[in-house]
Amino acid sequence: MSAGHTAVTDALAPCGLPEHPDCGIRDVLDRIGDKWSVLAIVELSSGVRRFRELQRAIHGISQRMLTLTLRRLERDGLVLRTAYPTVPVTVTYELTERGRSLTHLVRQLADWSLAHKDAIAQSRHAWDAANPGSGVS
Numbered sequence: 001m002s003a004g005h006t007a008v009t010d011a012l013a014p015c016g017l018p019e020h021p022d023c024g025i026r027d028v029l030d031r032i033g034d035k036w037s038v039l040a041i042v043e044l045s046s047g048v049r050r051f052r053e054l055q056r057a058i059h060g061i062s063q064r065m066l067t068l069t070l071r072r073l074e075r076d077g078l079v080l081r082t083a084y085p086t087v088p089v090t091v092t093y094e095l096t097e098r099g100r101s102l103t104h105l106v107r108q109l110a111d112w113s114l115a116h117k118d119a120i121a122q123s124r125h126a127w128d129a130a131n132p133g134s135g136v137s
Helices: 003-011 025-032 035-044 051-057 063-075 103-130
Strands: 079-084 090-095
Touching: 025 035, 035 051, 035 063, 035 090, 035 103, 051 063, 051 090, 063 079
Parallel strands: none
Antiparallel strands: 079 090
16 A cells, blocks of 8 residues: 555544544534535525525425524534614525535535435345345435
């Protein structure tokens, strides 16, 4: 193995081992790894959006869940919330620079998902057929 390959492998040592420093990946994945956060980031990657625009664009998300998702993303510095003094108040959301830095990774994940979704569905079907009643979904 090359020294470069070894360095990459070492950098991916499992988090959570007693001798491994807290790399922060679990904390980050808790935020950006949930489906609502990823979908909100995808929607905001096209620019500034209002709450109702986001709610209509993210199929299946409740008002409460969208509110919580946006607050969490704002708390982490990924989304900027701007309230304008109008009647009623106008509120917009946009990605911060940190949030925009995620968009290429989210795009790669979306592209990978699209490229592999049929094969994954076939694998699931085959596994379920070979393991009936497993309770895995």
